[in-house]
Amino acid sequence: FSSRANSEVVLDVCVQMGYRHFDTAAAHGTEEAVGKGLKKGFVDGLVKREEVFVTYKFHLLDAGEVRSAVEKSLSALQLEYLDLCLVQSPSKLLKSCTYPPNQRESASLPSSVQEIWEALEDCVQSGLTKAMGVCNFSAKNVKEILESASVVPAVNQVELHPMWQQKQLREFCQSVGVRVSSWRPLGGQPPLSVLNNSVIKEIAETHGKTPNQIALRWLLENGVISVIQSYDPEKLLEYINLFDFKFSVEDLEKLASLDQDLPFYVV
Numbered sequence: 451f452s453s454r455a456n457s458e459v460v461l462d463v464c465v466q467m468g469y470r471h472f473d474t475a476a477a478h479g480t481e482e483a484v485g486k487g488l489k490k491g492f493v494d495g496l497v498k499r500e501e502v503f504v505t506y507k508f509h510l511l512d513a514g515e516v517r518s519a520v521e522k523s524l525s526a527l528q529l530e531y532l533d534l535c536l537v538q539s540p541s542k543l544l545k546s547c548t549y550p551p552n553q554r555e556s557a558s559l560p561s562s563v564q565e566i567w568e569a570l571e572d573c574v575q576s577g578l579t580k581a582m583g584v585c586n587f588s589a590k591n592v593k594e595i596l597e598s599a600s601v602v603p604a605v606n607q608v609e610l611h612p613m614w615q616q617k618q619l620r621e622f623c624q625s626v627g628v629r630v631s632s633w634r635p636l637g638g639q640p641p642l643s644v645l646n647n648s649v650i651k652e653i654a655e656t657h658g659k660t661p662n663q664i665a666l667r668w669l670l671e672n673g674v675i676s677v678i679q680s681y682d683p684e685k686l687l688e689y690i691n692l693f694d695f696k697f698s699v700e701d702l703e704k705l706a707s708l709d710q711d712l713p714f715y716v717v
């Protein structure tokens with residue numbers, strides 16, 4: 451979810467459709483709306499707390515600020531614990547910077563991911579979050595964490611879609627027990643998205659599906675968790691309608707050989 455006025459209503463629709471993973475971030479400013487929507491789902495008996503999975507992301511802070519950031523998000527979300535807490539980037543941002551940051555701002559401060567990681571480990575031990583992970587970390591960044599961590603990152607959330615498959619990073623993460631999650635699973639907004647890729651369009655037509663569904667099914671079959679954003683109930687329904695078709699060997703070969711030239715953010 452990002453910041454739009456109707457997040458609360460959309461969240462209610464999602465819960466009713468069967469969505470159970472909600473991904474939010476301090477930078478999106480949507481924790482309050484997500485919290486209200488979830489509370490409504492709990493009160494109406496649609497869903498129980500233990501049946502939903504809530505992810506929260508924050509940019510690198512000073513280690514001493516981590517716990518209060520997690521507590522602040524829990525209070526906005528009206529929850530007692532998070533399921534997953536992610537460090538949003540290996541780069542530290544200037545406190546005054548705008549979001550999304552420009553290159554100069556994001557590279558401008560030295561950071562110690564290890565110290566942040568220790569502070570997050572304390573949050574896991576205190577029960578504020580069940581798991582912890584990272585976003586936009588390269589294999590090198592993940593290795594640095596593993597050198598001193600007592601908790602292995604549960605997840606690395608990165609840009610990943612059929613036109614930016616990140617095969618080596620996926621293989622590395624799998625080899626060290628880190629699950630990969632995809633942001634921008636549709637390749638972003640048109641005209642950049644999978645909607646305009648002729649190979650994906652052709653495979654979609656063969657199966658009577660949309661290019662978006664082909665991208666999401668491809669991620670699913672590769673063991674990647676998708677984090678998708680929409681405020682449109684029709685699209686939300688399209689995005690979970692993925693289980694009534696199968697790729698042929700030829701489809702998979704065509705998808706594996708797509709040009710890899712559309713990253714928005716290179717890890």
Ligand SMILES: NC(=O)c1ccc[n+]([C@@H]2O[C@H](COP(=O)([O-])OP(=O)(O)OC[C@H]3O[C@@H](n4cnc5c(N)ncnc54)[C@H](OP(=O)(O)O)[C@@H]3O)[C@@H](O)[C@H]2O)c1
Pocket residue numbers: 451452473507538585586607608632633634635636637638639640643645662677678679680681682685
């Ligand atoms: N961890 C990180 O560092 C990080 C960074 C960036 C983003 N994220 C997360 O990733 C999630 C998804 O990112 P994203 O929105 O950039 O990428 P995306 O999921 O690949 O693209 C979704 C966008 O495509 C549009 N779209 C889909 N089908 C369309 C169609 N048929 N015609 C026109 N437009 C269509 C959607 O519009 P509608 O809104 O109209 O449905 C939506 O804006 C976000 O929730 C965000 O929280 C994480």
